Amino acid sequence: MAKSGKPKSKAKTSDLHFYHLGFSKSKIAKLHITKALLSGDPARAERIAKKYLKKPKRIADHRGLSFWIGQLKDGEWVLSATSGMGAPSASIIFNELVQAGIRTVIRIGTTGAIQEGISVGEVIISQAALCRQGAALDIAPVEFPAAADPEMTMRLVLAAREKAIPAHIGVTASVDTFYEGQERTSSSANSRLIRSMQGVTDEYRDLGILNYEMESGTLFKMGLIYKVSVACICGVIAQRRASERVDQKMIRVAEDRAIQIAVHALGIKT
Ligand code: URA
Numbered sequence: 001m002a003k004s005g006k007p008k009s010k011a012k013t014s015d016l017h018f019y020h021l022g023f024s025k026s027k028i029a030k031l032h033i034t035k036a037l038l039s040g041d042p043a044r045a046e047r048i049a050k051k052y053l054k055k056p057k058r059i060a061d062h063r064g065l066s067f068w069i070g071q072l073k074d075g076e077w078v079l080s081a082t083s084g085m086g087a088p089s090a091s092i093i094f095n096e097l098v099q100a101g102i103r104t105v106i107r108i109g110t111t112g113a114i115q116e117g118i119s120v121g122e123v124i125i126s127q128a129a130l131c132r133q134g135a136a137l138d139i140a141p142v143e144f145p146a147a148a149d150p151e152m153t154m155r156l157v158l159a160a161r162e163k164a165i166p167a168h169i170g171v172t173a174s175v176d177t178f179y180e181g182q183e184r185t186s187s188s189a190n191s192r193l194i195r196s197m198q199g200v201t202d203e204y205r206d207l208g209i210l211n212y213e214m215e216s217g218t219l220f221k222m223g224l225i226y227k228v229s230v231a232c233i234c235g236v237i238a239q240r241r242a243s244e245r246v247d248q249k250m251i252r253v254a255e256d257r258a259i260q261i262a263v264h265a266l267g268i269k270t
Contacts, residue, residue: 016099016100018096018099018100019096020062020063020065020092020093020096021060021062021065021067021081021093021096021097021100022060022061022062022063022065022067023059023060023062023067023100025099025100025101027059027060027069028059028069028077028079028100028101028102029100029101031069031077032077033069033077033078033079033101033102034101034102034103034104035076035078035079035102035103035104035105035106035266036078036079036080036081036097036102036104036105036106037078037079037080037081037105037106037108037259037262037263037266038081038082038083038090038093038094038097038105038106038107038108038219039080039081039082039083039107039108039109040082040083040084040085040090040109040110040214040215041082042061042064042065042066042082044082044108044255044259045065045066045067045068045080045081045082046058046066046068046080047255047259048068048080048108048259048263049068049069049070049080050068051259052070052259052260052263053068053069053070053071053072053078053080053263054070054071054072054073054075055070055071056068056069056070056080057069057070063084064082064084065081065082065083065084065093066082067079067080067081067082068080068081072263072266072267073267074267076267078266079097079102081093081097083107083215085214086135086176086214086215087133087134087135087136087174087176087214087215087217087218087219088134088135090107090135090215090218090219091135091136091138091139091218091219091222094219094222094226095222095226098226098228102228103228103229104149104152104228104229104230104266105219105223105228105229105230105231106152106156106230106231106232106233106262106265106266107215107216107219107230107231107232107233107234108233108234108255108258108259108262109213109214109215109216109232109233109234109235109258110213110234110235110236110237110246110251110254110255110258111124111172111211111212111213111234111235111236111237111238112182112211112212112213112236112237112238112239112240112246113168113210113211113236113238113239113240113241114173114201114204114205114209114210114211114212114240114241115168115205115208115209115210115211115241116241118168118210118211118236118239119166119236119239120236120237120238120239120247120250120254121235121236121250121253121254121257122165122166122167122168122235122236122254122257123160123165123166123167123168123233123234123235123236123254123257123258123261124167124168124169124170124172124210124211124233124234124236125153125156125157125160125167125168125169125231125232125233126148126153126170126171126172126211126213126216126220126231126232126233126234127147127148127153127169127170127171128145128146128147128148128171128172128220129146129148129171129172129173129174129216129217129220129232130146130171130172130173130174130204130207130209130217131146131174131217131218131220131221132173132174132175132176132181132217133174133175133176133217133218134176135176135218136217136218136221136222139218139221139222139225140221140225144221144224144225145220145221145224146174146216146217146218146220146221147220147224148216148220148223148230148231148232149223149229149230149231151229152229152230152231152265153169153231155231155265155266155268156231156233156261156262156265157169158265158268159261159262159264159265159268160261162264163257163260163261163264165257165260165261167233167261168210170208170209170210171207171208171209171210172209172210172211172212172213172216172217172232172234173204173209173211173212173213174212174213174214174215174216174217174218174220175212175214175217176214177214178214180193180194180197181197181212182201182212182240183197183198183199183200183201184244185244186244187244187245201240211234211236212240213232213234215232216232216234219232220232231265233258233261233262234258235251235253235254235255235256235257235258236250236254237250237251237254237255
């Protein structure tokens with residue numbers, strides 16, 4: 001009882017605030033948001049929301065990562081989130097997104113293709129990853145499979161077909177570093193590679209691996225362990241048969257194709 005004799009007002013129900021996301025659970029829970037598009041680059045997360053979602057609204061801009069909400073065509077609210085670069089950052093964001101209520105994640109990334117017959121500007125849908133990432137070792141034994149959610153992956157494949165965008169489906173090498181770990185020497189500050197990295201691209205090519213990127217392996221493992229559906233689509237911005245370098249002119253084309261497919265796939269109902 002308060003001094004005035006009036007009963008004390010009930011304490012507000014606590015709203016979980018996420019340290020790394022910079023927003024609270026209620027921000028997305030009140031709109032029943034359970035699906036997220038996850039980009040490494042905050043500018044891509046913003047573009048997805050502004051160009052491909054209805055009623056885009058930024059809900060947080062924290063540690064250089066931006067978080068947006070917006071509606072799909074049918075009015076369903078979704079999140080366009082940023083993971084930052086690499087698996088350690090992506091693992092933290094993924095963990096907090098799941099705590100916030102997210103149950104489906106499509107990573108929209110960029111990638112370097114290592115096989116012949118894949119061109120810059122096309123997209124790669126990962127069915128599984130060779131996971132060479134330290135963060136994943138904190139979460140599961142090295143042998144734990146890094147497999148994408150089959151249903152969401154199928155939706156990405158269907159969406160690519162419906163949009164008539166060339167898409168390659170296969171295994172991705174998900175590694176921790178852009179330079180040494182992807183066997184870059186001529187475009188790197190360090191031209192010397194440790195023995196285990198010398199020839200690794202040829203080895204992966206011989207195994208049929210399609211591409212390099214830096215987050216999907218850990219996210220796939222986390223998805224399986226947390227029982228959250230995770231899929232990954234990347235726009236090809238480097239063709240490693242031709243060059244180590246990223247094709248700057250094709251970044252926007254490749255990203256936009258991957259985004260169009262992912263947004264369409266999120267809206268496919270079973
Ligand atoms: N992202 C990567 O990890 N590698 C590339 O070559 C391009 C984008």
